Amino acid sequence: MNWERTRSFFPVTKDLVYLNHAGVAPISTRVDEALRRFSAEALQRGAFDYEAFFDTEIERVRGRAATLIGAVPAEIAFAKNTTEGLGIVAAGLDWRRGDRVVTCDLEYPSNVYPWWWLRDRGVETVMLRTQHGRLSLARVEEALRDPAVRMLALSSVEFASGFRHDLPALGALCREHGVLFCVDAIQSLGCLPIDVEASGIDFLAADGHKWLLSVEGCGIFYCARRVQDRVTPRVVGWRSVTENTDYDRCHLDLQPSAGRFEEGSPNAPGIFALGAAIDLALELGVGAIAERVLALGARLIAGLEQRGAIVESPCGPGERSGIVSFRWQDEEPRDTAARLRAARIHVVARRGGVRASPHYYNSEAEIDALVGAL
Numbered sequence: 001m002n003w004e005r006t007r008s009f010f011p012v013t014k015d016l017v018y019l020n021h022a023g024v025a026p027i028s029t030r031v032d033e034a035l036r037r038f039s040a041e042a043l044q045r046g047a048f049d050y051e052a053f054f055d056t057e058i059e060r061v062r063g064r065a066a067t068l069i070g071a072v073p074a075e076i077a078f079a080k081n082t083t084e085g086l087g088i089v090a091a092g093l094d095w096r097r098g099d100r101v102v103t104c105d106l107e108y109p110s111n112v113y114p115w116w117w118l119r120d121r122g123v124e125t126v127m128l129r130t131q132h133g134r135l136s137l138a139r140v141e142e143a144l145r146d147p148a149v150r151m152l153a154l155s156s157v158e159f160a161s162g163f164r165h166d167l168p169a170l171g172a173l174c175r176e177h178g179v180l181f182c183v184d185a186i187q188s189l190g191c192l193p194i195d196v197e198a199s200g201i202d203f204l205a206a207d208g209h210k211w212l213l214s215v216e217g218c219g220i221f222y223c224a225r226r227v228q229d230r231v232t233p234r235v236v237g238w239r240s241v242t243e244n245t246d247y248d249r250c251h252l253d254l255q256p257s258a259g260r261f262e263e264g265s266p267n268a269p270g271i272f273a274l275g276a277a278i279d280l281a282l283e284l285g286v287g288a289i290a291e292r293v294l295a296l297g298a299r300l301i302a303g304l305e306q307r308g309a310i311v312e313s314p315c316g317p318g319e320r321s322g323i324v325s326f327r328w329q330d331e332e333p334r335d336t337a338a339r340l341r342a343a344r345i346h347v348v349a350r351r352g353g354v355r356a357s358p359h360y361y362n363s364e365a366e367i368d369a370l371v372g373a374l
């Protein structure tokens with residue numbers, strides 16, 4: 001793969017060394033073109049051809065999203081963000097008093113608050129303690145032995161340490177113990193391959209504005225067919241039901257698909273953007289993207305260690321992701337990030353470390369520039 005060629009899709013490279021794809025990423029020219037396509041149609045023809053133009057693209061993108069994660073289109077709903085997807089599960093699952101949700105202390109708040117919010121319904125959240133930025137399978141297994149545990153809720157990749165969970169192994173544990181598996185995939189979708197079937201994932205949520213290189217406010221929520229009837233949508237609207245363009249007949253027959261979780265008009269521009277972003281990821285190949293991103297990460301880690309920086313991300317076999325967290329001498333991570341920003345290198349401070357998160361179009365020279373600028 002000629003990665004250098006992919007830089008032309010990202011005009012951001014002309015001005016900045018952008019190493020914050022774990023935050024809000026820049027978009028590609030492909031996504032820009034898709035937004036313009038949406039805009040030109042809406043500007044010149046409004047909804048004159050809604051079915052042929054908008055509906056067709058929305059359903060095509062649903063199919064592409066399904067391909068990206070190894071699902072079928074009937075298992076995909078568009079959601080406004082990761083949080084909304086996780087919230088659909090938290091609010092709608094058939095909880096019983098005394099149920100427990102297992103998560104861990106590395107999680108981003110999006111994957112903590114929806115479960116804490118269930119306390120009033122008698123659901124307890126178990127926050128597993130982690131060490132050195134990683135969660136061991138043994139600790140999860142021990143927790144899942146508790147028969148009160150109904151769900152394991154984890155991110156595919158932890159937002160600060162960058163620890164990559166072993167999803168197939170976790171999914172196997174969940175199946176063994178009869179526990180539902182809910183994954184916040186925003187820190188890996190578009191960068192590391194994922195297969196919901198092979199990993200036994202029941203629910204997955206991810207917005208498009210990080211590793212997928214799309215815009216904020218439009219992501220996917222996957223709900224496996226086998227569990228769809230166990231989640232009652234808490235918000236129901238005209239689009240949740242079958243034959244929803246027959247406005248003369250009101251009824252509550254929910255769509256026999258994840259479409260039941262889309263209650264009203266879709267975020268069409270967001271979906272156009274997301275479609276172009278997924279197309280690009282699939283065209284390049286997520287496996288190839290992962291190899292590239294992990295190689296850039298390895299170069300960064302080697303460079304940092306050579307300069308005497310402390311790399312805080314777990315680096316064992318299978319543990320790395322697109323995120324490299326480090327500390328520079330005794331400097332506050334916020335100050336290090338500010339210094340790098342002044343050199344037009346975009347990284348951020350997160351949970352006691354400087355977080356760099358390069359994507360495939362970043363160059364080796366940009367990685368070296370970060371190390372040099374320290």
Ligand SMILES: Cc1ncc(COP(=O)(O)O)c(C=O)c1O
Pocket residue numbers: 022023080081082083084108110111155157158159184186187206207219
């Ligand atoms: C692991 C993780 N989950 C969720 C989010 C936020 O997701 P959203 O804004 O799409 O709800 C972030 C953002 O940084 C994140 O890192």
